[in-house]
Amino acid sequence: MTDFNAIDQRVFPPTARRGRDCGQLKLGEIRATELAEQFGTPLYVVDEGAARGKARAIREALQREFARVGTEATVYYAGKAFLCVEVARWMVEEGLNIDVASGGELAVALTAGVAPSQIGFHGNNKSDAEIARAVAVGVGTLIVDSEQEIARIAAAASAAGVRQRVRLRINSGVHAGAHDFLATAHEDQKFGLPLARAVEIASSIAAHESLDFAGLHCHIGSQIFSSEAFRESARRLLGVYAELAEVLGAPVPELNLGGGFGIAYTAAQADSAPDIAVLAAQLADIVAMTCGELGVVLPKLAFEPGRSVIGQAGVTLYSVGTTKPVQLSGSDAAGDPLDLGYDSRLYISVDGGMSDNARPALYGADYHAVLANRASEAAPALVRVVGKHCESGDIVVQREQLPGDVAPGDLLAVAATGAYCWSLSSNYNYVPRPPVVAVRDGEARMIVRGETEDELVAKSVSFA
């Protein structure tokens, strides 16, 4: 029989457990109610040990496996998943570089004291000011995302009197998640340059005196669960790599295969989510084998994981405001195995929603929730956790079974909210963004301040 009080550590961080004495969820050895009392709800909680541990494990696995096949791997943390000064510091301390995608993310990384040479700067529409700043501070690599950008970066570098390292982002035509990879590499999307023109464009970069061609880049998507898409993308990229080495008369220094390693958000995904050690070994074998087939030397590799580093370290705590049973008609329940046997769904409204977690509304993402302030032996109810915003798509957890006595005043914990939640948050309905608190060994530290209604109201310019 399912235990609806169980804390599934395949989805929650490793320190998450239910206190034997109190029945409460504890995170980093701190009770959920203590966190809620001290910082309020909604509250983003990040388990520092879990984030650091994942960063280290991913870096070590990739470095070990690529060393096994005779080359090196550098790991960048993709800051878009969740970046603040403290997290940038953790990542660098765990041996990762930082990938930023805007002037703002660059400013955070620099404020954290990240060495500019350890920063990669992405973006399909970097402004001249962003490029100039990146060049001026000595950013390690700028990733070229359009032909126009080549001249812009070259001009900024020559104005600064430096040679700027750049990588070329290639659109390999491989879409993670798609069953069929595109036959041609002419994808109808905004990122990268077409595979078919990669040699020509890379050669033009290499011809610029103020640019140092550092290699190729490709990011094929997110929530990737198998190595198949990476295999195809690496094969295509290595084809360009081999051709380019001939044209340039020297090996291409580095191949960056991007991020995208998937994680489990729900128990249903837990068994199929990739084990990073296995994935790293597969990736190293794929690259080594393809280089062998093409008769080229192995390049240095780089990766940019975000979600797989920080996603499962995060938990969001919400207070329950209202609950409402809704009768299900036959068609509501059809095709949904969890709905079988339930003739009603309990809507649980919490004090946040799509403003602190846009992913369900943006991508139809699903999450896993548990009752956090107590254990309960009540019979389970089919529930949907919804937010407080003026959208019917304002859903936090699509379907879950929770003890049926969930009531106003209870606390819910939603797992795996570390990535793309705070970073995609908004002030929809003038709801202030919650703070982010790091927990570790019984201590809680606020690492991102929350907003107040006064701050939001003060943004309006009044002429009265």
Ligand SMILES: Cc1ncc(COP(=O)(O)O)c(C=O)c1O
């Ligand atoms: C260029 C690039 N690198 C890395 C990432 C990180 O992907 P993930 O968080 O899925 O690992 C992204 C995500 O969109 C990306 O666009």
